Amino acid sequence: MKTKLLVLAVSLFLSFSTFAEQKLVRIGVLAFNGPAYTLKRWQPTIDYLNYALPEYHFVIVPADIPTLDNLVSSGLIDFTLTNGIKFLMYKYNHQAVKMLNLNPFHGEAKHAIGSALIARADEPEIANLKALRNRSIISVSENAFGGFKVMLREFLSEGVEKGDLKKLSFIGYPQQNLLTEVLKGEADFAIAPTCLLERKERDGTIPANALKVMRRQTPESAFTCHTSSQLYPNWTLARMKHVPADYANHIARILLTIPPASQIAVSGLYGGWSVPIDDSAIYQLMDDIGLSIQPSYLIRIWMQYRGWFMVSIGLLLLFVCYHLRVNYLVHVRSAQLRKEIEQHKQTANQLEKETNQLYKAQRILLSGELASGVAHELNQPLMAISTYATGCRKRVERSELNQQQLLTALEKIEQQTLNASEIIQRMRNFMKIHSHEKEHISIESLLNNTLLTFQHTLKRQNIHLITDIHDTHIYIDPVLIQQVIANLIQNSIDALKASPHDKKKIAIRVNYDEQALSIELSDNGCGISDEQLKQLFMPFQSSKTEGLGLGMVICKRIIESHNGTIDAQQQTLGTRFLITLPLITEEE
Amino acid sequence: MSCPVYLVDDDLAIIDSVSWLLEGEGFDVHAFQNAESFLSQVEMANPGVMLLDINMPGIDGLELQKKICEQQTCLVVVFLTGHANVEITKLAFKRGANDLLQKPVNGEELCNAIVQAQDLALSLSTSRQSSADLEAKVASLTEREKDLIPLIILGKTNKVIADELCIALRTAEIHRHNLFKKMGVSSGIQLAFEGQRILDLLS
Numbered sequence: 015m016k017t018k019l020l021v022l023a024v025s026l027f028l029s030f031s032t033f034a035e036q037k038l039v040r041i042g043v044l045a046f047n048g049p050a051y052t053l054k055r056w057q058p059t060i061d062y063l064n065y066a067l068p069e070y071h072f073v074i075v076p077a078d079i080p081t082l083d084n085l086v087s088s089g090l091i092d093f094t095l096t097n098g099i100k101f102l103m104y105k106y107n108h109q110a111v112k113m114l115n116l117n118p119f120h121g122e123a124k125h126a127i128g129s130a131l132i133a134r135a136d137e138p139e140i141a142n143l144k145a146l147r148n149r150s151i152i153s154v155s156e157n158a159f160g161g162f163k164v165m166l167r168e169f170l171s172e173g174v175e176k177g178d179l180k181k182l183s184f185i186g187y188p189q190q191n192l193l194t195e196v197l198k199g200e201a202d203f204a205i206a207p208t209c210l211l212e213r214k215e216r217d218g219t220i221p222a223n224a225l226k227v228m229r230r231q232t233p234e235s236a237f238t239c240h241t242s243s244q245l246y247p248n249w250t251l252a253r254m255k256h257v258p259a260d261y262a263n264h265i266a267r268i269l270l271t272i273p274p275a276s277q278i279a280v281s282g283l284y285g286g287w288s289v290p291i292d293d294s295a296i297y298q299l300m301d302d303i304g305l306s307i308q309p310s311y312l313i314r315i316w317m318q319y320r321g322w323f324m325v326s327i328g329l330l331l332l333f334v335c336y337h338l339r340v341n342y343l344v345h346v347r348s349a350q351l352r353k354e355i356e357q358h359k360q361t362a363n364q365l366e367k368e369t370n371q372l373y374k375a376q377r378i379l380l381s382g383e384l385a386s387g388v389a390h391e392l393n394q395p396l397m398a399i400s401t402y403a404t405g406c407r408k409r410v411e412r413s414e415l416n417q418q419q420l421l422t423a424l425e426k427i428e429q430q431t432l433n434a435s436e437i438i439q440r441m442r443n444f445m446k447i448h449s450h451e452k453e454h455i456s457i458e459s460l461l462n463n464t465l466l467t468f469q470h471t472l473k474r475q476n477i478h479l480i481t482d483i484h485d486t487h488i489y490i491d492p493v494l495i496q497q498v499i500a501n502l503i504q505n506s507i508d509a510l511k512a513s514p515h516d517k518k519k520i521a522i523r524v525n526y527d528e529q530a531l532s533i534e535l536s537d538n539g540c541g542i543s544d545e546q547l548k549q550l551f552m553p554f555q556s557s558k559t560e561g562l563g564l565g566m567v568i569c570k571r572i573i574e575s576h577n578g579t580i581d582a583q584q585q586t587l588g589t590r591f592l593i594t595l596p597l598i599t600e601e602e
Numbered sequence: 603m604s605c606p607v608y609l610v611d612d613d614l615a616i617i618d619s620v621s622w623l624l625e626g627e628g629f630d631v632h633a634f635q636n637a638e639s640f641l642s643q644v645e646m647a648n649p650g651v652m653l654l655d656i657n658m659p660g661i662d663g664l665e666l667q668k669k670i671c672e673q674q675t676c677l678v679v680v681f682l683t684g685h686a687n688v689e690i691t692k693l694a695f696k697r698g699a700n701d702l703l704q705k706p707v708n709g710e711e712l713c714n715a716i717v718q719a720q721d722l723a724l725s726l727s728t729s730r731q732s733s734a735d736l737e738a739k740v741a742s743l744t745e746r747e748k749d750l751i752p753l754i755i756l757g758k759t760n761k762v763i764a765d766e767l768c769i770a771l772r773t774a775e776i777h778r779h780n781l782f783k784k785m786g787v788s789s790g791i792q793l794a795f796e797g798q799r800i801l802d803l804l805s
Contacts, residue, residue, distance in 0.1 A: 386685070393684040397706035398615040404709020405623035414626065423622065430615055473612075474657045474685065515662075 036071040039265075041251075042091040044100060045076035046158065047188045052076035056095075058278040059269075066268040070261070079157050086110070092257050093265075097127065097159035098296035099305065101250040109255035112293075113266050116248040117274060117285040120238040124291045126248035128208040128241035129165040131228040132196055137203075140228060143172040146203060150181040152196070153205040154189055159246075160207035161189075167302045168229075168243045193220050203228070209239035246295050251287070369571075370450065376568045377497050381445050383504055387471035388441050395430040395437070402427045440467050444496065455492050457524055457531060458485035464499045465522075468507070472520070477510055480521040488531055488597060490576055495595075498569045498580075502535045502591050505565070509539030509589065530578075531597055536590035542582070550582050605648070605723050606630040607716055610640050610666065611655040611682065616705075620653065620682075623709050629716060637661035641669065649676035649727035651719040656683040656690060664690065667697050676727040678719040682707065736796060739785050740803045747781045748804055754778065754790045755797040 041060070045052035056074050063072045077085060079100070085091040086108050093113075094104060104110035118126040140146065146169075153162040162184070166176060176182070183201075185191055192204035193214055211227060214220040227240035237245060251269070253262045266287075272278050274286035299305075316323065402423045409415035444467060461483060465472075472479055503520065510518040523534040542550070549555040551570045554563040573580040578595040607629045611617050617633045624631045634640040636658060644650075652670070656663035667679050681694050681702040694702055700722055701715045740748075746767075753763045764774035785800075787793045793800070 390684040393705040394613050394615060397684075398613075398619040400706045401616075401619035401623045401709055401712070404712075405619065405626050408623070408709070408713075409626045426615075426618065430619075433615070473659060476657075476659060476662070 036069060039070045039072045039092050040075050040090065041072060041093040041095060042075045042077055042082050042085055043095045044082060044097065045078060046154065049076035051188075055282055058281045059272070062272065062278050063265065063268055067261075067264055086254065089254065089256060092254055093262075094252050094254070095249055096252070097249055098247050098293060099159050099163065099300060101252050102293065102296060102300070104252060104254075110252040111255070111262075112250055112252050112290045113262060114251045114269055114287045114289065115291045116251075117288045118237075118248055119274070119283075119285040121233070121236045122291075123248045123288045124295075125233055125235045125237060125245035127160040127164065128231075128233075128237075128245040129161055129168070129243045130206050130208050130211060130240060131165065131242035132193065132204040132206055132211055132225050133202060133228050134196060134199070135223055135226050137226070137228065143169050143174050143229070144178075147174060147178050148180055149202040150183070150200075151179055151203045151205060152183055152185050152192055152201040154187055154192065155184050158207070162205050163303060163305070164243045164246060164299065165205045167299050170302055190214060190219060193225060197224055208237075208241045208243075208245075212239045244295070246299060247291050247293060248284075250290075372564075373494060373497065373568060373572065374445075376501075376564055378445055380497070380500055380504060380565065381441060384441070384444070384467055384471070384500070387468065387474065388437060390474065391437050391470035392434055395434040398430045399427050399434075402430070444500065446493070450491065452489050452491045454487045454489050456485055457488055457533075458483045460492055460496060461499060461522060461524070461533075464496050464503070467500065468503050471507060475507060475510065475518065476515055477507065477518040477520055480519060481523075483522065483524040484526060485524075486526050486531060486597070488595060490595065491572075494572045495576070498572050498593070499533070499535070501565045501569050506535065506537035506539060506589070509537055509541065511539075513539055526597060529597060531595045533593040533595075534590065535593075536585065536588060538585075538588040541584055541588050544584075547582060547584060551580075604628075604630065605720050605727075606632055606650045607653060607720075608640060608644060608650055608677070609633040609653045610635075610637060610658070610663070611653070612636060612658045613655070616655070616682075620712070623712070624716065627713050637663075637666040637669075640666065646670065646673055646675040646677055649720075649723040650678070651716055651723055652677050652679045653682050653716070654679055656681060656694075657685070664693060664697070667694065667699065671697055674730075676723055676730060678723040678726065680715050680719050682712075733799065736799060737803060740800055742784050743781065744777075747777050747784070750774070750777050750781055751793070751797075751800060751804065754781070755794045755801070757790065757794075 041056075043052050043056060053074055053076060060072045060074055064070070075085065075091060082091070082094065082096070082100070083103075086094065086104055094101070094110065095116075096104070101110065101112060105112065115123040116126070117123045153165075156162055169176070169179070185195065189206055189210050192206045193211060195201045196204045197220065211220065211225055215222045227242055229242040230240050231242060231244065233241060233245050235245075251266075253259075269287045270289075272286050276286075279286050406415060406420060406423050409419070440463070443463075461481070465479065465481075471477075506520045510520070517538065520535070520537045525532050525534075546555075550566050552563075553567045570580050573593055573595070576595055578593060581592045583590045583592070607624055609617060609620055609624075609631055611620075611633075612635055614635070617635065621631045621633050632644070634643070638660060641661075652667075654663040654666060661669075663681060663683070667681075670677050670679065678700045679694075679698070681699055682705060683690070683702065684705040686694075686702055686704055691702055700719050703712060703715060743751075746769075749767060750763060753766065758766070760774045760778060761771055763778075764771040767774065769777075782788060782793070785793060
């Protein structure tokens, strides 16, 4: 032991002293039982390499799985010595190249690693691995190849998932603890690498025949230890991609020369080296236990394109954000627009309502001017009624009234009552709230209805009315057009007040052609001045002291809303108004 | 004693109803639909009452009244109107309207107004008649007889009259006799009744 340490120290010293000239070669070795054990096991082999290839300085780097993964991926390791699974990982992920396989002491490199299910000697043999589901099982690590992973395949082949093993626990290195735990009865079974039990029994750590390997399998080739599983290829030496092939060849050659029974091989617990062997069994194992050699296709694609992918995602997110923002803005703006449209509608409705109220107000105002005429007109039938009544009474008082006379008088009273109500109805028609609906109406009947309202006034004022109407039907709002005509007639009547008694005239002429209807209304009254003519259709310009100056404005608005025109002209005597209304209208 | 009522109105309903009422009351009603037919058909010298509408086509009520006033008639005008403003009313009364009734008029009121107007027309007619008689009597007097009148009215005796006129007492007595006879009076006091009017006619 001391000599070995000395040799180690010397070699280390030598290695450091010759460090400047020598090329440093690091060999990463998976270490399960701690670095010291690993260094001790492999130092003779390394010494041999250093001796055989003096221009290089070989160093063992014992590492557990994560450490070794890091070293490999960062390129700090030149060679790895690992189990088959780890090699395949490095092969695919880091372009490691297989160089040699370790030979076992006995048997073939192809069938060198397996798992042993170890139980106490008194444990009855199990028929099926399912029986282990509720038994306490221990193993060193989930990642250990010769141990749990190999055994997992056996479990799976008998339909037992890892999750089915309720009392499975991993207790960690050293492996020897597995045996002692089972021996002590802390656990019922241990999953350990093959040959561990034999080795420990050989060196006396574990008493012989206290433990046994369960579910013994028949190896495919000669194998000295008992195994509970299929056997897999031995450990693999691989070079990393940055290591040149030429000196890797040197190393391979040197290693192949190590005889199986030499001290180097014995202390390294192996039976020399062999050329690379078939890995298919490991592939199958990995496949079965669901361990992928390399990241899946999708993951590789992800690794390769993740930059672009992130950029795309970023752009997509930006686009989505932009889209959402645009949508939001559109939504907000639409809401605003809807609100504005709604407001606009309300305003328009309000305006229309108020316009109609204005029209109505003007009609009522005009009715006020008509009212005295109507009141006088009403006096006639009232007077007649009253007189008939008095006549009847007087005759009755004198008993002179016969039935026939009474009936005649009553009939006349009824007739006069009807006349009176007709007069009132005309007035009411003129003032009524109308439905704002246009209709086809005869222009003559419309004009005659309007003139009826004025007939008494015209008679009273001794105004001669001349009408020359070519009748046709026109699509208009009758109440509004009647309002216009009434305004114009009232204006003419006012203009005729000061005219000589027997010469007052109002003329109404209606003509039409294919397109339009024209209504001409003229009087021979006092006429209007140039100044008044200019301001005729302007609001609040009135020549009458009691007028509001709205009549003509409203006439113009009404006619224009019918797509017509209204014009005033001076004549040598009086005023002439000309209204044109289109006959062809779009009926909606 | 009654005189005819002339109704002039362009409204047939008024004509019919008023005629019916007034005929029932025993009035002699003549209705005309316009002024022209009235003017052409009625002898206006006779006493009568006119019920006249103011507003009528053609010649209106006020104008017709004016025409009637121009001819010395015994017609009394009562206006019957639906719209009497101050101007029209003033003008109507200035021209001698007897009354102005606003339509619709109460039947009773109408009858009363007509009766009153009839009385007026008749008295007007009577006074017209008497003044015409007086005029005729005065016209039949000789110059000398006319000279006697103011003196007799002053109550002077024949003797004083004869002195003042430088005529014989007998001549004065004959003149007085003739005068009384022509004037249809039996005493100087009777003559003095109409004295002022006779003096007006003489001057």
